[in-house]
Amino acid sequence: MNIHTYEKTWLAVAMVLIVGFIATITYGAVGPGIAMIDDDGGTIDPDTINDDERFSDPGVTHVGGNEYEAAVVAQAWAYTPSEITVPANSTVTFYVTSRDVTHSYTVAGTNVNTMVVPGQVSEMTVEFDEPGEYGILCNEYCGAYHHTMEGKLNVVPEDEFDLTELSTEAPDEAQLGNQTTINTTVSNDMNYDLETTATLEIGNQTVEQDQTVEQDQTVEQDVTVPAHGSETLEFAVDTTDFGTGDHDWTVTVDGHEGSGTLTVTNATEGGDGDA
Amino acid sequence: MAMRNAYIDQFPEEARVIRAALWSSFLALMIGGTLGLIQGLHRTNVLRFIPSQDYYTVLTAHGVLLVITFTIFFLVGIFTWAVTTSLDRGVKDIRFTWGWYAMMSLGTLLVGVSILGGVVDQIPMNADVLYTFYSPFQAHPAFYVGFVLFVVGTWLAGFDWFRTWWAWKKDNPDERIPLPTFMALTTMLFWYLSSIGVAISILAFLLPWSLGIIDSVNPLLTRTLFWFFGHPVVYFWLMPAYMLWYTMLPKLSGGKLFSDPLARVVFVLFLILSTPVGIHHQYLDPGIAEGFKFIAMTNTMFLLLPSLLTAFTVVASMEHGARQRGGEGYLSWLKALPWRDPAFTGMALAGLMFAAGGFSGMINAGLSINYLVHNSWWVVGHFHLTVGTAVALTFMAASYWFIPQLTGKEIWNRSLGLVQVVLWFIGMTFMSNAMHRAGLFGIPRRTAEPQYEGFSFDPAVGTVAEIDAQVALGAALLTLSVYLFITNMVLTTIGGSTSDAIPDNTYAGTLSGPEDSPAIIDNLKLWTSIAVVLVIIAYSLPLASIIDAGGLFGPGIDPWKPSVVVDPSLVLESVRGVMP
Numbered sequence A: 001m002n003i004h005t006y007e008k009t010w011l012a013v014a015m016v017l018i019v020g021f022i023a024t025i026t027y028g029a030v031g032p033g034i035a036m037i038d039d040d041g042g043t044i045d046p047d048t049i050n051d052d053e054r055f056s057d058p059g060v061t062h063v064g065g066n067e068y069e070a071a072v073v074a075q076a077w078a079y080t081p082s083e084i085t086v087p088a089n090s091t092v093t094f095y096v097t098s099r100d101v102t103h104s105y106t107v108a109g110t111n112v113n114t115m116v117v118p119g120q121v122s123e124m125t126v127e128f129d130e131p132g133e134y135g136i137l138c139n140e141y142c143g144a145y146h147h148t149m150e151g152k153l154n155v156v157p158e159d160e161f162d163l164t165e166l167s168t169e170a171p172d173e174a175q176l177g178n179q180t181t182i183n184t185t186v187s188n189d190m191n192y193d194l195e196t197t198a199t200l201e202i203g204n205q206t207v208e209q210d211q212t213v214e215q216d217q218t219v220e221q222d223v224t225v226p227a228h229g230s231e232t233l234e235f236a237v238d239t240t241d242f243g244t245g246d247h248d249w250t251v252t253v254d255g256h257e258g259s260g261t262l263t264v265t266n267a268t269e270g271g272d273g274d275a
Numbered sequence B: 001m002a003m004r005n006a007y008i009d010q011f012p013e014e015a016r017v018i019r020a021a022l023w024s025s026f027l028a029l030m031i032g033g034t035l036g037l038i039q040g041l042h043r044t045n046v047l048r049f050i051p052s053q054d055y056y057t058v059l060t061a062h063g064v065l066l067v068i069t070f071t072i073f074f075l076v077g078i079f080t081w082a083v084t085t086s087l088d089r090g091v092k093d094i095r096f097t098w099g100w101y102a103m104m105s106l107g108t109l110l111v112g113v114s115i116l117g118g119v120v121d122q123i124p125m126n127a128d129v130l131y132t133f134y135s136p137f138q139a140h141p142a143f144y145v146g147f148v149l150f151v152v153g154t155w156l157a158g159f160d161w162f163r164t165w166w167a168w169k170k171d172n173p174d175e176r177i178p179l180p181t182f183m184a185l186t187t188m189l190f191w192y193l194s195s196i197g198v199a200i201s202i203l204a205f206l207l208p209w210s211l212g213i214i215d216s217v218n219p220l221l222t223r224t225l226f227w228f229f230g231h232p233v234v235y236f237w238l239m240p241a242y243m244l245w246y247t248m249l250p251k252l253s254g255g256k257l258f259s260d261p262l263a264r265v266v267f268v269l270f271l272i273l274s275t276p277v278g279i280h281h282q283y284l285d286p287g288i289a290e291g292f293k294f295i296a297m298t299n300t301m302f303l304l305l306p307s308l309l310t311a312f313t314v315v316a317s318m319e320h321g322a323r324q325r326g327g328e329g330y331l332s333w334l335k336a337l338p339w340r341d342p343a344f345t346g347m348a349l350a351g352l353m354f355a356a357g358g359f360s361g362m363i364n365a366g367l368s369i370n371y372l373v374h375n376s377w378w379v380v381g382h383f384h385l386t387v388g389t390a391v392a393l394t395f396m397a398a399s400y401w402f403i404p405q406l407t408g409k410e411i412w413n414r415s416l417g418l419v420q421v422v423l424w425f426i427g428m429t430f431m432s433n434a435m436h437r438a439g440l441f442g443i444p445r446r447t448a449e450p451q452y453e454g455f456s457f458d459p460a461v462g463t464v465a466e467i468d469a470q471v472a473l474g475a476a477l478l479t480l481s482v483y484l485f486i487t488n489m490v491l492t493t494i495g496g497s498t499s500d501a502i503p504d505n506t507y508a509g510t511l512s513g514p515e516d517s518p519a520i521i522d523n524l525k526l527w528t529s530i531a532v533v534l535v536i537i538a539y540s541l542p543l544a545s546i547i548d549a550g551g552l553f554g555p556g557i558d559p560w561k562p563s564v565v566v567d568p569s570l571v572l573e574s575v576r577g578v579m580p
C-alpha cells in the first residue's frame, strides 16, 4: 500500500496520542481517588425495597473509624432521605436504588454522580475532606416533574457530627395532682455506645436524676445508647405543685432537643388523669 | 449549448426519491429547530409559554426529529445518490426504492403522532420518553412500532444499494468498488450489526410489554441494548458527512482527494470499531463491571484514529485545492479557497467545529472525568458540535450543491446561503460554549428549570445569568439560520427556473487512487467478520451478567406511563406513604 510520508507521520502521532490517552485515563482511574460504579451493589426487586436491611430505614450509619454508609431510595420525584449529613475527613459508601424509573444521584458540580436504575443498587464510595454544602439533583429524566427532584448534602466539621436522634412522646394534658410521664427515645447510629446525659426541663429549676419532676424543674438522667441501637427514657412528672395552665418542657440529649407543652387542668375540668 | 449533465438528467427517477427524502429531512429540521428554540428560551427562563411538564414532550420531539428523522432521511437520500452516481447505474427497481421511503415515512408518522399525544389531549397516546426511551418508561405501542418500521425501512434501503452493487459487480468483476459506494456499503454493514440491538430491545421486550404480553422488563438490559445501537448510530449520522468531506469538499476546493486508500481504511475502521463501544455511555451505570467499561473506553479511544486521519486528509485535500487555485505560502493558501460558496464554507466550518467537538468528546470518553460531566449540559454542548453541527451544517451546506443537481434549478440566493451557514457557526459558538461551561459546574441536561429550590449553581467564571443569555441568543441565531435555509430551499424548488448552468454530477478525483491499496481493503466479508467478533468480545459477557443478575425480564419492574401527570406535592405524600 502506498502511503504518503506525511500520512505515515500523522498516523504515528495519532497512535501515540491515543495510547497516551488510554494510559493517562487508566492511571487516573486505578490510581487514588474515585472508584468506578460497577456491579458490586447487586440487584434488588423494587417491590422488596422496604424489606431490605439497608433501605428499610435509609440514611447514614457509622461503620467504624471514619467510615460511613448512606442508603438512599430514589423515587419520582424525591430522595429518601432528601438531606444527607456526613462529617469531614470521612469515607462514605452510598447505596442508592430506585422504586420506579431510572434516576441519577448527583452531587452538583462534583464527580459524585451515579445512575440509579430500578432493579439495581448503585454502590459508590466517596471521600469527603472539607466541610461544605452541596446540592443533590437528579440528572436523568424521570417524568413530568423531573426538574423538582433534588436533595442536599452537608459535610460538617467532625466535632459537630453525630448520629444521635431524639424523639419524645408525652401527653398534652394532665390533671392537677396526677403523675404523668414524658418518654424520650434516643437512637444512636454510631458504631460505638453513646454515653451521655438526658435532661428534662420544665420551667427553670434543676433536680437530680431519678427524682420525680416537680414544678419548674430540670431533671438529668445518664444514659448509654448502644451502637446502632436506641434507648427509651422515662421522666416521671408529678403535677401536684404545677398549678393549672401551660407548662413548656424540653428534653435535651447530646445537643439534640425535643420539646412540648403540658397543660395541667383542674380535676373538675375532666382532664385525662395520668395518661 | 453543451448538454447539461446534472444528476436529474442522468437519473430522473432516482432524483425524485432523493428529493422526497431530502424534503422529509428538511421538514424535520424545521420543526426540530423550532422546538430547540422553545427549549433554549424555556430552560433559561427567557421566554416561556409551555408548562414545564410539557418541556419533556418538546424535548422528545426535538431529539427524535433531529437525530433520527432529519439525519437519516438525509443519509438515505445522499447514499442513493452516492451509489447510483459512482456505479453509474440506477437502482434495480424504483418501486422498491419508493417502498422503503414509504416505510420510513409511515414509521416517522406513527412516532410523531404518538409524541404529539403528549400535548394534544385529543390524541389518546403518549410517548414522553425522550429519544432514549429507557424502560420502565412505557410509550404507546405506536411509538415502538413506528420506530421499528423506520429502522426496517433503512435496512431495505441498504439492501437496495447492495443489490445495485451486486449487479454492477457482475458487469465489472475486476474493478475496485468505487469510493462513494464503498463508503455507503461499509456504513450500512455496521448499521445492520448495531441496529440489531435496538431491534431486539423493542421486538423482544418493549413492544410486547407495551401490549401487555409480558409484564416486566429488565431496565438495565434494554438500556444496554439501546446503547449497543446508540453509539454506532452516532457514526451512522456522521458517515454521510464524512463521505461528503471526502468526495465533495476536495472538489469544491478546486482539487482532488489526497488519498483514496486512506479513506477506505477510515471507513473500515468505523465498520470494525463503531459497535463495541456503546458501554461508554454507561460508565455510571450500576450492574456493569468495571472491566467491561475499560474495554469500551479503550475501543473508544482507538475510534479516534479514523477521525484524526480524516482531519488530516480533509485539510490536505483542501490545501491541494487551494494550491491548484493559485494559493501559496504556509497558511496564506487558505485565502485562495472559495469562501463565497456556501457549500464549501458551510462544510469547512462544520469540520472546524467537529475538531472542537472531538476535543470535548475525548474528555467525555475518559472514564473518570466522565463522572463530572455525565448527563450535564456539557454533553449537550458536545453533541451540538458533532451531530448538531459537523453533521447538520455539512448536510445544509451540501444541499446548496445537491438541490440544483436534483431539481435542475439554481439556488435562489447563494449569498443568503453564505449568511446562513456563517450564522449557524456563530449561533452554535454561543450556545455550545455556554452549555459546555454550564456542565462543568453541574447544570444538568434534560431539565426544564434553570434553578433548584434548595441550592444554587456556582460557576467559577462568569454567572449563570450570562450563560443562560448566551444559550438563548445562540438558540435564536440557530433557528433563524434554519429558517433562512428552508426559505432558500423552498424558493429554489418552487420559484427558481430551470438552468442549463448546473455543473455536471461528479465527485472528487483522487491524487492517490484505489490501485495504491491492496485489494483486501475491499473484502467486506472479512471486515464484517472482524466487527462481529469484536462485538461478541465486548458484549457477550456484560449482557450475560446483566441477564444472570437481573433476569431476562427483570425482577418485577412495573411500567411507568409518563401520561400520568400528578401534582408533585401529592407525590411527596405518596413517597411518605410507601416509606416504612
Ligand code: HEM
Residues within 6 Å of the ligand: B032, B033, B034, B036, B037, B039, B040, B043, B059, B060, B062, B063, B066, B067, B070, B071, B130, B131, B132, B380, B383, B384, B387, B388, B389, B392, B444, B445, B446, B447, B448, B474, B475, B476, B478, B479, B482
Ligand atoms: C435550531 C437549532 C437548535 C437549537 C436551538 C437546539 C437547542 C437544544 C437545547 C436547548 C437542548 C437542551 C435540552 C436540555 O438539555 O434540556 C437540545 C437538546 C438536544 N438537541 Fe438540539 N438544538 C438545535 C439543533 C439540533 C440539531 C441540528 C440536532 C441534531 C442533529 C440536535 C440534537 C439534540 C439532541 C439529541 C438533544 C438532546 C435530547 C435529549 O436530551 O433527549 N439539536 N437542543
Ligand SMILES: [Cu+2]
Residues within 6 Å of the ligand: A074, A075, A076, A077, A102, A103, A104, A138, A139, A140, A141, A142, A146, A149
Ligand atoms: Cu429522578
Ligand SMILES: [Cu+2]
Residues within 6 Å of the ligand: A103, A104, A138, A139, A140, A141, A142, A143, A146, A147, A149
Ligand atoms: Cu430525574
